[in-house]
Structure formats: structure tokens, C-alpha cells
Amino acid sequence: MGGELEIKGLYKSFMVNSQKLSVLEGIDLTVGDGEFVVIVGRSGCGKSTLLKIIAGLEMPESGTLRLAGKPISGPGFDRGMIFQEHRLMPWLTIERNVALGLGRVKKKDRARIARKYLSMVQLEGFENAYPSQLSGGMSQRAAIARALATEPDTLLLDEPFGALDALTKIEMQDELLRIRANQKSMMLMVTHDVDEAVFLADRIVVMSSRPGRVRAIVNIELPEVRDRGSADFAWYKKKIFDYFFEHGSEESTDFTI
Numbered sequence: 001m002g003g004e005l006e007i008k009g010l011y012k013s014f015m016v017n018s019q020k021l022s023v024l025e026g027i028d029l030t031v032g033d034g035e036f037v038v039i040v041g042r043s044g045c046g047k048s049t050l051l052k053i054i055a056g057l058e059m060p061e062s063g064t065l066r067l068a069g070k071p072i073s074g075p076g077f078d079r080g081m082i083f084q085e086h087r088l089m090p091w092l093t094i095e096r097n098v099a100l101g102l103g104r105v106k107k108k109d110r111a112r113i114a115r116k117y118l119s120m121v122q123l124e125g126f127e128n129a130y131p132s133q134l135s136g137g138m139s140q141r142a143a144i145a146r147a148l149a150t151e152p153d154t155l156l157l158d159e160p161f162g163a164l165d166a167l168t169k170i171e172m173q174d175e176l177l178r179i180r181a182n183q184k185s186m187m188l189m190v191t192h193d194v195d196e197a198v199f200l201a202d203r204i205v206v207m208s209s210r211p212g213r214v215r216a217i218v219n220i221e222l223p224e225v226r227d228r229g230s231a232d233f234a235w236y237k238k239k240i241f242d243y244f245f246e247h248g249s250e251e252s253t254d255f256t257i
């Protein structure tokens with residue numbers, strides 16, 4: 001079982017051309033065990049940096065991050081990450097790609113586990129195919145299987161469907177909800193697609209432009225299975241867009257509903 005993710009007073013900057021570029025400023029965010037939180041914000045506002053810090057791939061400048069009560073100090077098997085590009089190794093079969101992260105597992109069990117997760121993302125029959133033989137959607141399914149195979153309590157998804165066509169993207173969103181119903185893992189996903197955010201999230205975090213701050217947190221109180229054509233769905237989309245495009249002082253626009 002996982003536990004809560006707690007981020008307090010997170011600051012991060014990078015040195016760019018010997019100038020300090022402030023990227024994240026005072027992020028406070030708590031994500032519950034099994035919760036699906038989607039982060040939206042303009043390009044460059046620090047969303048990927050935030051996920052990398054949670055993954056333990058980047059260090060924060062200040063602030064505390066705890067997962068299930070333990071400070072995050074580096075990468076760990078309790079967190080899996082999925083990127084916009086599938087990042088599969090072209091010279092390995094799909095099964096071998098999925099088994100890559102299973103170093104801790106006994107060798108004889110690796111293929112079985114890889115096959116189990118490939119079947120979960122509906123790729124049975126493609127175990128021995130190479131990434132170049134799969135479509136974009138299938139490759140992204142394989143990347144999801146690879147992240148799930150280590151059985152992380154927390155899945156970090158950085159615009160995972162950003163490169164897919166509109167219909168494949170909708171299929172993948174359904175797939176993700178199905179997997180989530182099975183796995184009960186915490187999902188923290190970045191997207192710039194507001195429709196996707198409202199379709200998937202329990203809560204949406206809207207970030208301000210760089211330096212990234214939490215501008216608003218919106219609870220999505222819609223039925224578990226959502227109707228993209230409903231008036232309530234459209235209402236939430238408009239609400240998120242309104243926060244997104246709001247101008248004026250960042251300080252005065254920090255609020256939560």
C-alpha cells in the first residue's frame with residue numbers, strides 16, 4: 001500500500017547563462033493515497049521539473065517532499081514515470097523492454113510479470129515484436145506496462161499522451177482509468193489538454209506561468225465514468241480555462257475552490 005505525497009514549500013531554480021532562473025516557487029501540495037491529480041499549466045512553468053523532483057531525478061533547492069511519511073531523497077521503485085515519448089529500447093523486444101526494470105525480481109519470474117502487464121495494456125501477442133513494429137499508441141501502452149511492472153504505488157505521468165492522435169488518446173485515457181481501477185495507485189499527471197484533465201482527475205492543479213506556483217486547485221465532482229458531452233463537463237472545462245488565461249497579479253490570483 002502507498003501513502004500520501006506531501007510537498008511543502010518547494011523551491012527550485014536553475015542557473016542559465018550564469019543567471020538564476022526561478023522555476024518553482026513555494027509549491028505546497030498534498031496528494032492522497034490512490035488519488036488522481038492532474039497538473040495543468042503553460043509550457044515552461046515547471047511541470048516536468050516538479051515531476052522529476054518527485055521522481056527523485058532532480059533535487060529541490062528548498063522545501064520538503066515526503067511519500068508515505070518518508071523523505072524523497074532519490075529515485076525508487078515506489079515511483080514509476082511515464083514520459084511523452086515511450087523511451088523503449090529499439091534493440092529489445094517489447095517483453096524485454098518491460099522486463100528491464102525488474103532487476104530485483106528472480107530471473108525466472110521476469111518474463112511472466114512482463115507478460116502479465118503487457119496483457120493488462122492489451123498487448124498480448126506483441127511480446128516478441130520490436131518497438132519499430134508498433135504504432136504510437138501501442139508503444140505508449142508498452143511504456144505504461146514497463147512502468148506498472150515494478151508495481152509502483154505512485155505513477156508520475158508527464159504528458160504521456162501528448163504525441164498521440166485524438167482518437168488514440170481517448171482510448172488511452174479509458175485504458176488508464178481501467179488500470180487505475182485495478183491497481184489503485186496514486187496518479188500524478190501533467191497535461192496541457194484541459195479535456196483530458198477534466199476526464200481523468202479527482203483534482204486539477206492549475207499552475208501559474210514561470211515561476212510556477214499553484215494558482216488554483218479544483219475538485220472535479222463528476223461521476224466516476226464521465227460524459228465529455230455533458231453540461232457539467234463543459235462547466236469544469238471553462239473553469240479551468242478561466243484560471244489558465246487569467247492575467248494580472250499572481251499573488252492576488254492564488255485561490256482554491
Ligand SMILES: Nc1ncnc2c1ncn2[C@@H]1O[C@H](COP(=O)(O)OP(=O)(O)O)[C@@H](O)[C@H]1O
Binds near residue numbers: 041049
Ligand atoms: N536542467 C535544466 N537546466 C536549466 N534550465 C532548465 C532545466 N530543466 C528545465 N529548465 C528550465 O526550467 C523551466 C521549466 O521547465 P519544465 O519543468 O520543463 O517546464 P514545463 O514542463 O512546464 O514545460 C524552463 O524555462 C526550462 O528551460
Ligand SMILES: [Mg+2]
Binds near residue numbers: 047
Ligand atoms: Mg514539460
